[in-house]
Amino acid sequence: MGKYHDRINWKKELRLLPGYIIVCAWVALTAAILFWIVCASLSSTKEILTGRVMDFSNGLKWDNYVTAWNTQNVSLYFFNSLVYAIVSCVGVLLISAPGAYVLSRWKFVGGKAIRIGLVIAMSVPTIMIIMPLYSLAVQWGIKGRVLLVVLYIMLRVPYTTVYLLDFFSSLSRSYEEAAYIDGCSHSRTFWQIMLPLVQPAIITVTIFNFMSVWNEFFMALIFTTSDSMTPVGVGLLQIVNAMKYSGQYGAMFAAVIIVFLPTFLLYLFLSEKIIVGATSGGVKG
Amino acid sequence: MKKNKTMIFLFILPTVLCLLFMYVYPIVRTVIMSFFKVESLTASTSTWSFYGLQNYFKILRNAGFISSMKNMVMIWLVGGIITMCLSMLMAVILTSGIRGAKFFKAAIYMPNIISAVALATMWIQYVFNYDYGLLNQIVKAFGGENVRWLGTDLIFWAMMIAFIFGSVGYYMLIFISGIEGIPQDLYEAATIDGANILDRFFQITLPLLKGVIRTCVTFWSINATTFFLWTKMFSPINTETATIVPVVYLYDTVFGGKGVVERDAGAGAAVGVVLTLIIIAVYVITNLILKDSDLEY
């Protein structure tokens, strides 16, 4: 769209004014909320409850951040989420990439069924599958981080496979044919030639998977039985509740900011990639 | 190209296993479970007793489930219409050639990447607060009286507003990519024919976005049926009629919430099946109404 912006065309801008007003209002609302939360995270409970957060007459309460960080295992929550997100992103690629590749390249018995199955699996509500998984986990005595990671990997497989499948389909077969003539085996061709070729797609899908796992809540709520495996989403809920009961509103908002910040910073740098991932998942779904 | 059967088998096996283990087996078991009397999720299958459609009758007679379904329909229909209109509006504005479109796009999408717990906390603890909340400040600035946003009357709508605010960005992106796929010369031709903005929107954009709208409706239906976290956040102490949704009802029934005396995994499974059937029905209906136009983007 950049090409339209070479010169300010006032007539055109004026025509777009209603549009500007609407999006600006929307963004201003977001900004106002965030601004207030930041202010509140630096205020005392009493200041917050009496509506004087912008006041700061008693100084900035950086202690709130210390309290929020220390009273609960925030660092552990972050660590857990990081482990879940990284391990499942890698795991899901190891499963999905080869699967997507063969699905895109060859027709074979059941191939079509698998494709359809993947698309259906993407729209199955989690609650439909969570109950049997819960009883299996209890029956087999699997719990802890391993269980969640395995579930997250399998949860992301349908989306990732479908996404990569499209990319592999768009690649020309000439690469493989050349490699094959050179005596390269199919699987070597895949790992050394084809996989690097879809790198952009892999990066996009991984960022998107990372975000989904990082923010996942429902499964984490059901399958975490101890603090040692709680990810940030559920952890933040515990912090918010705890701070509410103990009347530490400043620390509560500080915790919200602490959890908000890493994703936000990541987003500042990767927003375009993330947006691309979100859209392609949508349109192809 | 030559087929290498072993390789195909090895490459596809993990995906197939995952589908079987994560989706096929659980779905089949949930469906079966919904026809049995099962008190606890962990009870072994030998203790299940056949119950026919009793689980379905039970939930359909339960006031909590009925209110949860009503709320879900409201979220799906009213929330859906508002979200789709807003997202479409944003998408049209952002593709109309305004400056800073990239920034606005990123800013409007942003709520999607934050933990929903953080987002909900911001709304509940700040925006909707009675004494110092943003909304009541605005109301007061216009000379109005403070409104009890989190009272029984409005809490559902408050929850819906917060949820919509978080969702618009995502659907906006999908619409944008749809609009960007529409050939520009169509618009140019229409402009030459003297069509104004509205004409162009209703005569070109909207019809050509059929496929995208269908996708959005499907996604929205999944979102509305799996609605959970926001209710948890808006009724923190115990589940309330005003905000209850089926998944929360299911969670309370299966895992036992406050004041839930007997747990019932069979009834929970029935809720899951009903929700899935609804998603399928919506999918089929939208496909019938919004018949595929042959254009692909």
Add this chain to the structure above:
Amino acid sequence: MKKIVALLMASAMAASLAACGGSAQSSEATSTAPAESTAAESTATDGKKYEGVELTMWSMWSAGEVQANAIQAAADAFEAETGAHVNIEWKGRDVNTLISAALESGEKLDIFEDDYNRIGHAYAPYTYDLTEMADAVGYDDFSYACFNDQSKEWAGYLNSIVEQPQIGGIFYNKDVFDACGITDAPKTWDEFLTVCQTLKDNGYEPLALDGAYANFNFYNHLVRHLGEDTIAELGKNGGWADNEAAVTAAQEIIDFVNAGYLAEGAPDAYPASQTKVGLGTAAMVACANYVTSEVDAAVGEPVNWGFFNYPEVEGNVDASAYAGANSLAISSSCENPQAAFDFIMTIVTGTCGQELVDKGGQIPADTRLKESVLAGSVETLKNTTTPMSWCGSLNTLDGWSSIKSSMIELFEGKYATGADYCAYLDTLCG
């Protein structure tokens, strides 16, 4: 046999050597180490009572709350003394949504904390019989009969130990009462209304109320008019509209709301309204005594609290006050029930018990402890035989969540008359 003895000796020696090494190191590191710690470590060589025992406890507190700090300190002290390590999971108030599933799935869970009513009912099949261990320490002598009797009645045996006894009624900010020249706590509904008017005339908001407690408020009022049995009966079969006392009860609440005696914004989102009592804008709140510590924490300073029983109405039927408890229970799968029981005793008595009283602002679980905030509450509780429950059997009804919402609506002023409200209740009950 000789071999085994030799092996034991050798391992004991090894253990003592290791212990010596440990203490030597620690005393080097901190030259001012207190004498007790070395003493405690040397006893380790003699074999502490529960050496090697691991206990898992799920707590209803969240990390960082004063109660959690006190219990954690108790766990540390317990480990130092007996060698048993207690691993505490701070689950927060949501613990009640997790315990059932955990107990059932065989999660390793030795001690858990929740409302004694739920322990007596929902978790009863998974609880350990504490009667003998309790008798051994003479538990009856320093606990409250009303709670123990209830537990035995519900579960068939003593299955929980009270950690946080509660009484309910109306809690008020004494400073506000003083400022308005109110000296006597109201005993009847009419006196209560007069007090409200005085407060209002002096520019205070009389009664704070959060939506979460609307049901408790109205239930209290209903109990005065009807008694718990009648309420249970009406809840089960309906007939509210035909019951004159029920209609009057609802009408009185409607009049109360219309008179403007509720705090601005009430029924508010918890805990916005109750906090106003601490801020001194509102005067009273109907709740259980933990409201005092919550409000103190929110405003960051101790409020000058007063307490009186929920006022009696004309033709009063039942004047009993709410009493309940958060209690501790041991799961039947626990491998070391005695160790778990000893730890529970460490929490509810002695230093930790006193800490919970002083810092948590609660009523002593051990009647031998000193009261802090609400003088006389121990005596009141001791004399209680049949306490009022938290909404009785209503919260086991299918329509409970709708009934609960309707009670909030009652305080929102959505019903014109008591008869209207009762007619609506009838559509939800029976």
